[in-house]
Amino acid sequence: MVENVICTFCGSVCDDGQFDIEQFKSKKLCKLGSSKFSKKERIKAPMIDGKEVSYEKAIEKAAEILVNAKKPLLYGWASTVNEAIRLGVILTEKVRGIYDQCASVCHAPGTLAVIEEGLPGGSLGAIKNRADVVIFWGANPMEAHPRHGMRYSISAKGLLIKDRKQRKVIVVDVRPTKTAKLADDFIQIKPGYDYPIISALRAIISGNADVVPDEVGGVSKEKLMELAETMKNAKYGAILYGLGVTQSRGRDRNIENAVKLIQLLNRTTRWVIWPMRGHYNVVGAGEVPAWEAGYQYAIDFSRGYPRFSPAEFSAVEVLKRKDCDAALIIASDPAAHFPKAAVKHLKDIPVIQIDPFPNMTTLLANVVIPSAVAGLEAEGTAYRMDGIPLRVKKVVDSEYWSDEQILEKLLEKVEEFKG
Numbered sequence: 173m174v175e176n177v178i179c180t181f182c183g184s185v186c187d188d189g190q191f192d193i194e195q196f197k198s199k200k201l202c203k204l205g206s207s208k209f210s211k212k213e214r215i216k217a218p219m220i221d222g223k224e225v226s227y228e229k230a231i232e233k234a235a236e237i238l239v240n241a242k243k244p245l246l247y248g249w250a251s252t253v254n255e256a257i258r259l260g261v262i263l264t265e266k267v268r269g270i271y272d273q274c275a276s277v278c279h280a281p282g283t284l285a286v287i288e289e290g291l292p293g294g295s296l297g298a299i300k301n302r303a304d305v306v307i308f309w310g311a312n313p314m315e316a317h318p319r320h321g322m323r324y325s326i327s328a329k330g331l332l333i334k335d336r337k338q339r340k341v342i343v344v345d346v347r348p349t350k351t352a353k354l355a356d357d358f359i360q361i362k363p364g365y366d367y368p369i370i371s372a373l374r375a376i377i378s379g380n381a382d383v384v385p386d387e388v389g390g391v392s393k394e395k396l397m398e399l400a401e402t403m404k405n406a407k408y409g410a411i412l413y414g415l416g417v418t419q420s421r422g423r424d425r426n427i428e429n430a431v432k433l434i435q436l437l438n439r440t441t442r443w444v445i446w447p448m449r450g451h452y453n454v455v456g457a458g459e460v461p462a463w464e465a466g467y468q469y470a471i472d473f474s475r476g477y478p479r480f481s482p483a484e485f486s487a488v489e490v491l492k493r494k495d496c497d498a499a500l501i502i503a504s505d506p507a508a509h510f511p512k513a514a515v516k517h518l519k520d521i522p523v524i525q526i527d528p529f530p531n532m533t534t535l536l537a538n539v540v541i542p543s544a545v546a547g548l549e550a551e552g553t554a555y556r557m558d559g560i561p562l563r564v565k566k567v568v569d570s571e572y573w574s575d576e577q578i579l580e581k582l583l584e585k586v587e588e589f590k591g
């Protein structure tokens with residue numbers, strides 16, 4: 173039995189898993205994590221146009237596609253390790269392509285808000301040990317991050333917060349969720365009204381309750397006054413937000429407004445705000461290009477230097493306006509999740525896929541390169557959702573190449589072809 177296995181499914185990156193090598197089975201992980209750490213359908217071998225080939229041949233073909241493209245899109249990255257992402261950023265620069273990652277269709281508005289306002293954040297450890305009030309806003313961890321509540325935020329026992337009774341959990345959402353069932357209070361709001369509700373809370377907390385109408389976004393003034401009071405009286409509070417806030421009306425402005433609310437609360441008490449990131453290393457998919465190029469996503473290297481413009485260079489926009497002539501998709505499935513017009517262009521251009529598992533994108537990829545599962549068959553570094561770096565382990569041997577190995581060889585081939 174291997175102890176302290178690190179789960180590479182969701183952004184909670186639980187580091188207390190166990191793996192029974194003989195039975196090929198994980199223990200302690202939730203259903204989502206256990207399914208990744210099990211014998212499931214894999215891409216069996218590298219392929220070019222559906223025919224099995226060696227890794228070397230597939231990588232050579234992939235390099236040829238990238239070198240011959242005028243502006244390739246290199247997209248995905250949220251479910252691989254930092255070492256592979258680093259090579260991916262260098263590769264994108266070499267082929268003068270566009271680097272974009274999964275956050276551009278989920279938490280990226282939060283990134284824009286952080287550029288404007290900063291982020292009064294704290295680690296999950298601090299939340300577990302100190303938070304007497306936790307608000308999940310537009311987030312449903314019981315479905316998306318099933319062990320988050322038990323390890324850090326709902327029933328987690330910490331140094332100062334010793335049991336569930338000492339922590340008040342509030343869910344703000346547009347509908348009752350599994351997480352709402354565990355909360356002390358559930359506040360149902362009208363879809364798209366996050367911004368005015370946050371503004372109303374700011375008005376109440378700053379002593380201007382008189383400007384707040386009797387009802388805001390489906391929530392009575394009385395209820396908002398009660399919530400504001402709870403927030404002011406918290407010793408250490410945390411707002412943990414999800415896509416319900418970043419992908420509804422207001423998007424980055426919602427997060428900016430929420431950060432301003434936290435700044436206001438921090439004049440008298442201690443509050444943090446943090447996104448509930450989805451894929452296990454989506455934080456790395458933003459942080460690594462930020463070390464290398466200064467930006468987190470939607471980065472265009474076509475002029476030989478990095479340019480950032482989410483409305484122009486995010487993968488969906490680039491594909492919709494047919495502004496790329498090849499794509500490398502790693503650890504992601506845009507064919508299943510992107511809008512129809514974007515997928516249509518993906519079908520019309522040469523596509524290279526690097527992934528351990530088959531998905532909808534495999535069906536339209538010309539070159540398919542299977543990779544080892546990080547955390548199980550390959551090691552590397554990942555950032556947990558709160559930015560804490562963790563070293564994911566290699567637990568079993570495998571014939572599959574790691575993402576890092578594949579990208580290293582691909583980069584070598586591209587350099588050779590470019591001369």
Ligand code: SF4
Nearest residue numbers: 179182186202205319
């Ligand atoms: S909560 Fe997330 S990281 Fe933890 S075991 Fe489940 S899927 Fe894995």
